[in-house]
Amino acid sequence: PGKQICIVNTHLLYNRKREDVRLAQLQVLLAEINRVACKITNYPPVILCGDLNFTPSSKLYSFLSQGRLKYEHLDIKKLTNCGSQKIGKTFLPKELYISDSCQYLQELKRDNCIEEEFFSSGTLTHKFAFKSVYNSDEFPKVRLNSTCHNLVDYILYSNIDEKFNKHEKQELILLERLRLPTYKDCLKIGPLPNSQNGSDHYYLEARFRTMSLISKIFGGGKDKSPSAAEAIQKLKETELMLTKKQEFLKVKIEQELSTAKKNGTKNKRVALQALKRKKRYEKQLQQIDGTLSTIELQREALEGATSNTAVFQAMNEAAKSLKGVHQSL
Incomplete structure (x- = not known):
């Protein structure tokens, strides 16, 4: 609740011989994402999805995931080292005011980092370290498809590369995804669209959660969630801290009970004050008993969790409990 996420949907040009156009579209798109996201106080996680019309083996996919592409001397149509028509140091004209770091000129002015090398450098960079919901490590092992023939549709997500991020980090965690069909599955399904599938693309689906509360309660490293x-x-x-608190409260309850008995007839005011304190300590002890039981159950759930969803749910519930402990003690 209250967390902002930048969600982007796009459809890049379909033309196998115009990788340069798709790269230009990506450069403009990334500049727009940065422009919109910079308006938010804490730079939000970004989800980029759509039909990008390139495969995981392409230089464009590598550019999105690695944040860097040296375009100078590449073939203008296929972005390969072969071909007679090469790209020079300038890709997009300066008149568009979009730098080779995929940022608008006004954004660079705001950050006070305008340098000549940001234009016509021969290399494109961006600050988004995009990850695919469908891990690229799987592609050599299993041929996944989002159409009848190949994988060209993506859900990519980014928590901002730590090297560039000047804002509070807010991690986005992938919980689960819908399995894409393999090449063998596609042969069984047949051509698209058909009576079961109204589109010539299979649909992609993923579930995410932010880790802000969990990170706040449990900590974690600089570059990762706990x-x-x-x-x-x-x-x-x-649990150990609460157990010690239990022992302390039990001692205090006995002390207040003893004080009340000693002063029951001699000093009723002192006796009543002792009984009030005893009642307050007993209430705290009861709360701790309940919290300890909850934490024990959540710890056992975490120890037995076998999926990302189960781990996250257990951590989230545990974080809520610990937040209550921190506020009450």
């Missing part, structure tokens, strides 16, 4: 093991350790430490 792991399940770190969360389990934090829960164990909290």
Whole structure:
């Protein structure tokens, strides 16, 4: 609740011989994403989805995932080292005011980092370290398809490359995704569209959650969210702390009861104050008993979790419990 995410949907040109046009479209798109996202106080996670009309083996996919592409001396139509018509140092004309870092000139002025090398450098860069919902490591092993013939549709997400991020990091975590058909599946399904599928593309689906509360409660490294093991350790430490608090409260309850008995007839005011404190301590003890039971269940759930969704749900519930502990103690 209250967390902002920048969601982008696009459809790049379909023409196998015009990779340069798709690259230009991406450069403009990334500049627009940066322009919109910069208006938000905490630079938000970005989800980029759509029919990009290139495969995971292309230089364009590599550009999105690695944040860098040296375009100088590449063939203008296919972005390969072969071909007679090469790209020079200038890709987009300066008159568009979009730098080779895929940012508008006004954004560079705002950051006070305008240099000549940001234009006509021969290399494009961007600050988004995009990851694919459908991990590229799978592609050599299993041929996934979003159409009858190839994988050209994507859901990509980014938490902003730490090297460029000047804002509070807010990680976006992939929970689960809809499985894409393999090449063998496509042969069984047949040509698209058909009576079961109204489009010539299969649809993609993914579920995400932000990790802001979990990171705040459980911590984690600079470049990553807390792991399940770190969360389990934090829960164990909290259990130990609450157990010590239990012992302390039990001692205080006995002391206040003793004070009330000693002053029951001699000093009723002192006795009543002691009983009030005893009642308050008993209420705190009861709350801790309930919290300990909840934390124990969540720790056991984390220890037994076998999927990203189960891990996240257990961590999220545990974080809520610990937040309550921090506020009450």
